[in-house]
Amino acid sequence: MKQLFKRLVFGGILLFQLQSFAQNRNERMREMNRIVEMMNAFSSCNQQWYFDAVQLQKALYRSSEKLNESYFYCSKTQHSGTVSFAGIEAIFRFREITPDAQKRIPAYQVDYLPWLETREVVLKTLAKTKNGYMTIAPVLTKYLHSADSLYSVHTALNEYISAKQFRSDSLFVNAQTILKKHAYWFEQCHLNSQELDQTLVNYCNQSLPPFLSSHKELQQGLQELNLTMNLLTNWERDLYRENLSNNVSYDTQLRLLNAEGLKNDSLYLYKTRGYGNLSSGFWLHTRYRTFYTSMQSNLYWFAASKHAPEPFIKQSQQAYNDFVRSYNSIIEDYNDYIAIADGLTFTQTSACCLSKSEIDTNQNVLLMAPRLLYKFEYTPHSINETESIPTATAWTPEELLIQKAAPHHLIYLLDASSSMNESGKLTHLKENATQLVAIQRETDRISIVTFSGKSEVILRAVPCDQKKPIQEKIDRIRAFGQTNIQNGLQTVEQLLLSDKLEKGVNAVLVLTDGEFPLNAETRTLLSGLKAGGIEIYFVYLGKPLSKKAAKNLEKTYGDLGVRFYDTNRIHLKEALLKIASE
Structure with a gap:
């Protein structure tokens, strides 16, 4: 009996020490x-x-x-x-x-x-x-x-x-x-x-x-993701050394890994709850799949681009920074997957109850990956490099969607209140808007109106072939102040009086990290835009919503003829591409 008691005490002490070590x-x-x-x-x-x-x-x-x-x-x-x-x-x-x-x-x-x-x-x-x-x-x-x-x-x-x-x-x-x-x-x-x-x-x-082995589904998916991350790391190092000759080779490998990853999706993650339901960004399956699908609009264009720089910038510098812009967006998707392994913080922030098959209940926290930094070289004279970047003749699936679509005038009505600085929301939005413009056509137009304490027109019906000026304007957008959606909608209404696309689709994208007040004035402004043949989308960039809250918002805005996208449930890149090609 004493021996049994000693064993129980020893086992309890050992278990406590192991738990303490893990914590x-x-x-x-x-x-x-x-x-x-x-x-x-x-x-x-x-x-x-x-x-x-x-x-x-x-x-x-x-x-x-x-x-x-x-x-x-x-x-x-x-x-x-x-x-x-x-x-x-x-x-x-x-x-x-x-x-x-x-x-x-x-x-x-x-x-x-x-x-x-x-x-x-x-x-x-x-x-x-x-x-x-x-x-x-x-x-x-x-x-x-x-x-x-x-x-x-x-x-x-x-x-x-x-x-x-x-x-x-x-x-x-x-x-x-x-x-x-x-x-x-x-x-x-x-x-x-x-x-x-x-x-x-x-x-x-x-x-x-790791203190204990993490659950099988997460580890298998992570191994798959890391194959792609290792490829991107090697590609980045080549570009920083000004070696652009391997772009097509890297692009081919990337597409093969991407196709294999999407094929293995069901093999690795079919046990996780919510499999096949793409409406929740919390599930392991969704984070895994988003890593691959978002890459198709993020990086698939890179090898085919000429990376035409200003005359005072080296072509290799322009190419490297073009790569960085896409890579940094991919890193966010990668870190979203990493975050699911931290069972403690993940369950604290999730909007619904998660099971053991969805999170690492061992809480073996994994290391996130850092974003890349930009490359700047001072070149006092005109630079005309002779480097050749192989170009592709075929359109990517995203470019093909854009090419088949009617001309679009997208009016970004952007929440520029100070809360948009949190968690890199504004940076993420600017990167994805720039990437969409990169595949849009001369017949497409972009306008950007910011609203905070007051509204400001950043871009006014600019043809999307003017990519450099558009990019510079987007990059200089800053967020500060309060939110005033009514003033923003009034500015959009005035802009469309003279800049409405006569043959094509005119769409207003309200991009905000909070709900805007649906008072009588707001409803009148929305109704007036809809009556004028303007499509309206509400793109939610804020904290995760419960399923019930998301459905209520979708119904509320749907009753007003406003399409609702929650970027916690559909990736921002996918939402923008759908809007630009519908």
């Missing part, structure tokens, strides 16, 4: 993922700073014979307003945030907040657990130094343009110095990001292996 392992893995979240938040800043640097380079190129001040603009001058909100004083602790006497901050600095806040969390975590992360700390320090340095040189660019220092810089010597510093720190950020990513992978493999 500690998962929390440390979540700390590693916070580092990745910080890297991904910085990538949004990196993207904007890249476009600002390119714009300055363009301004120098165009003003080489005679100064033209209209060419000089950047994020600070394009978004010169200020922002104020409840509790704003809490963010004044960041040295990068510069409030004025009225306790308002410059609008362009709002985009810094996700990066600054996640950086602060990471630094606090490392400060508490230095001994556990000795291999990570020095690499992370290098990464942070390069990110901070790029921020500093970009601040100099903002001041150069906003203070109009170019007026006294007759030969643009100071501007060239700023751009050379940008080129150096962009490269350092890229190198240090790669090193930090590899260090995190090595650390997690060696020090934080």
Whole structure:
């Protein structure tokens, strides 16, 4: 009896120790993922700073014979307003945030907040657990130094343009110095990001292996996804080294892996609840399938593109950054799949009750993947590379849908309130809108109206063959302020009086992360647009809704003749493609 008691006590102690070890392992893995979240938040800043640097380079190129001040603009001058909100004083602790006497901050600095806040969390975590992360700390320090340095040189660019220092810089010597510093720190950020990513992978493999084997369906699907991710990593490295000769080969392999993954979908995941139901973004099957299907509109165009750059940009740089834009969207789909392995946080955020076959109940948290950073090289003279990029003669399935469709005028009525900055919603939307424009035709038109405290027309019925100007306008969209849908709808109504497509489809896409009030004024505006033959879509970008809430919204808007898309249940790329080809 005593022996049995001892065994029971020993077994209980051992079980408690194992559970404690597993819990500690998962929390440390979540700390590693916070580092990745910080890297991904910085990538949004990196993207904007890249476009600002390119714009300055363009301004120098165009003003080489005679100064033209209209060419000089950047994020600070394009978004010169200020922002104020409840509790704003809490963010004044960041040295990068510069409030004025009225306790308002410059609008362009709002985009810094996700990066600054996640950086602060990471630094606090490392400060508490230095001994556990000795291999990570020095690499992370290098990464942070390069990110901070790029921020500093970009601040100099903002001041150069906003203070109009170019007026006294007759030969643009100071501007060239700023751009050379940008080129150096962009490269350092890229190198240090790669090193930090590899260090995190090595650390997690060696020090934080899974405590128990995760469930079979998730692991089999992840192995399949990683075949594609490894291919994309090799492709990215070739492009960064300016080797564009393997694009067709990589594209062929990618399509084979994609087809195999979709075929294995039922083989791996048929046991998971909700299989075959594509309306819920929570299920393992849906996240697996979205990774592949969204890639068809994200990256299938890349090998066939000529990547025609501006005359002052190298073709290889343009090609690399085109790849980055698609890759970063794919990474979001990959990380969505990774998130399903964290049983604790996943069940906390899910909208419905999930079973063991849908999540990793062992909670073996997996490491997320970071987004890529942009490549910037300062080229003071005209660049005409002789590199040839093989082109494809056949249209992709997405291009074929667009080619067969009637001409479309898509009017994006975009919620530009400050909440759109959360979780990269605005960045994700801008990337997908740009990718859709990339396959649209000259006969198609795009308009963009933003609404926050007031509405603003960003693009007005621009033909979709003007891809570069459209891309630049989309990239400069910022979100801040409150939501005023009525003002936005009124602006759209006025725009359509003169810019309605006579032969084709005119569609308004209301893109928001919240529900808009359906008061009498809103209903009248919607009814007026519908009476004028305008299609209306409500594209919901917010937090997951329960099935009941989603169905209620779909019915409410359906009664008004408004089509409802929930991007938690259908991928944003798929929704935009359907709207553009119906």
